[in-house]
Amino acid sequence: MLQLYFFPMACSLSSRIALMEAGIEAQYHLAHIWTKQVVDDGSDFLGVSPKGAVPVLVLENGERLTESAAVLQYIADAKPERGLAPRPGDVDRYRLQEWLSFIGAEIHKGFLFPTFWYKDDGSLAKPRGRITQTLSVPSAHLAEREFLVGDSFTVADAHLTWALLLLRPAGVDIAQWPPLSAYLGRMQTRPAVREAIATEIALRKAMAA
Numbered sequence: 001m002l003q004l005y006f007f008p009m010a011c012s013l014s015s016r017i018a019l020m021e022a023g024i025e026a027q028y029h030l031a032h033i034w035t036k037q038v039v040d041d042g043s044d045f046l047g048v049s050p051k052g053a054v055p056v057l058v059l060e061n062g063e064r065l066t067e068s069a070a071v072l073q074y075i076a077d078a079k080p081e082r083g084l085a086p087r088p089g090d091v092d093r094y095r096l097q098e099w100l101s102f103i104g105a106e107i108h109k110g111f112l113f114p115t116f117w118y119k120d121d122g123s124l125a126k127p128r129g130r131i132t133q134t135l136s137v138p139s140a141h142l143a144e145r146e147f148l149v150g151d152s153f154t155v156a157d158a159h160l161t162w163a164l165l166l167l168r169p170a171g172v173d174i175a176q177w178p179p180l181s182a183y184l185g186r187m188q189t190r191p192a193v194r195e196a197i198a199t200e201i202a203l204r205k206a207m208a209a
């Protein structure tokens with residue numbers, strides 16, 4: 001069985017969404033991204049991955065895969081009949097990778113990561129200014145489309161859904177991009193997406209209690 005190391009509402013949420021959209025039953029281990037402890041058994045998360053970051057997907061043969069872009073494509077390819085990624089060789093597969101890179105680098109590391117990890121002592125002014133331009137790209141793209149790639153849900157949509165959800169707590173109101181807020185609303189009508197989010201919000205609340 002696949003195993004996913006995750007932290008509730010962190011970027012590993014998109015991997016949970018992908019697993020649920022794929023109909024893959026997996027084992028989930030909560031890894032605390034600040035203390036670097038695996039909550040199940042108190043073991044050292046750095047022993048699971050020296051990166052100390054979620055997601056980590058443990059494959060059936062015990063190999064460990066990190067980086068959302070790789071993990072998400074692995075999950076999609078494990079159940080090709082679900083159509084969560086275009087087939088390798090199809091130009092849309094590169095479109096998918098283009099979006100996964102953009103979300104991971106420009107939205108996640110370019111904005112969400114510094115916002116949640118660094119003190120806002122003025123040094124966040126640049127990323128805050130740049131995110132407006134960054135978000136105008138998927139907004140324009142989604143103005144005429146239902147999904148990021150092709151005409152059905154892919155793992156790129158799972159990743160963008162997570163990133164858009166995190167923008168509000170990062171102080172960005174996506175209502176200023178109507179195509180993005182409409183898209184997020186549509187994605188949240190999907191049962192797998194709704195269930196994955198509800199599970200992680202409940203876990204996050206339990207941690208805060």
Ligand SMILES: N[C@@H](CCC(=O)N[C@@H](CS)C(=O)NCC(=O)O)C(=O)O
Nearest residue numbers: 010011033052053054055067068104
């Ligand atoms: N490039 C990685 C980034 C993973 C990442 O930054 N995960 C965050 C949570 S959203 C984390 O676990 N951070 C802990 C740390 O960096 O120490 C990916 O796209 O999966």
